[in-house]
Amino acid sequence: MHRIEQRQLPVVLVGAGLPQLRGRMGNAKSYAERLFDFPEIGALAPAAAARAIEKPLHAEGVEITPEALGQILDVTRGYAYFLQAWASHTWMAANGSPIVVQDVHRAGTTAIAAMDEGFFRVRFDRxxxxxxxxxxxxxxxxxxxxxxxxxxxxxxxxxxxxxxxxxxxxxxxxxxxxxxxxxxxxxxxxxxxxxxxxxxxxxx
CATH class of the missing domain: 1.10.10.10 (Winged helix-like DNA-binding domain superfamily/Winged helix DNA-binding domain)
Structure with missing residues (x-):
């Protein structure tokens, strides 16, 4: 399958939670990072978290299976920054539509590395x-x-x-x-x- 065409998708900003410290990913952002670019907020309600992933994908005619969506929600606990990281890296790992749970699993290593460096390490170093x-x-x-x-x-x-x-x-x-x-x-x-x-x- 051909890799999903990487066009600019609308960003969905949903929900609000307890403010958290901003993780810095650097000045240069990949397409996928811009795709799922959330402000720094806490955990979203499950429905809001699901919409934050599904809506920009659906706008471009890209589907995500319930299993893949559930896996992202489960591993990130609906926390907005982690949703951004996992969704963006899953988008990059996907070979086509629909995005499947194997794509989420493949994205795990790079998503964790990004969160370690861009979010957790910033807090740890303080x-x-x-x-x-x-x-x-x-x-x-x-x-x-x-x-x-x-x-x-x-x-x-x-x-x-x-x-x-x-x-x-x-x-x-x-x-x-x-x-x-x-x-x-x-x-x-x-x-x-x-x-x-x-x-x-x-x-x-």
């Missing part, structure tokens, strides 16, 4: 060594949310000694407290990034 260790301990425990005591135990420190670090990370928008004593990452997939950037036990 943190001090101790803050990075705190985030890595959270990642070690899983996606979360996690009890403050469990994070402290993972770091072999007291909860009280880590309170200033936790408060600073909350102030930087890296983590938040969904319930008293709980701590969670503000964006999905950050735990996976922390394991990639600080692998194995190198952080301890």
């Amino acid at each position: 943190c001090t060594p101790k803050e990075k260790k705190y985030l890595r301990a959270m990642a070690e425990l899983g996606e979360g949310p996690h009890r403050s005591g469990d994070i402290a135990q993972c770091m072999a420190e007291r909860v009280s000694s880590l309170a200033p670090t936790r408060n600073t990370l909350i102030g930087k928008g890296m983590i938040w407290s969904p319930n008293h004593g709980d701590t969670a990452f503000t964006v999905p997939m950050f735990d996976q990034f922390m394991k990639r950037i600080m692998p194995a036990d190198s952080w301890r």
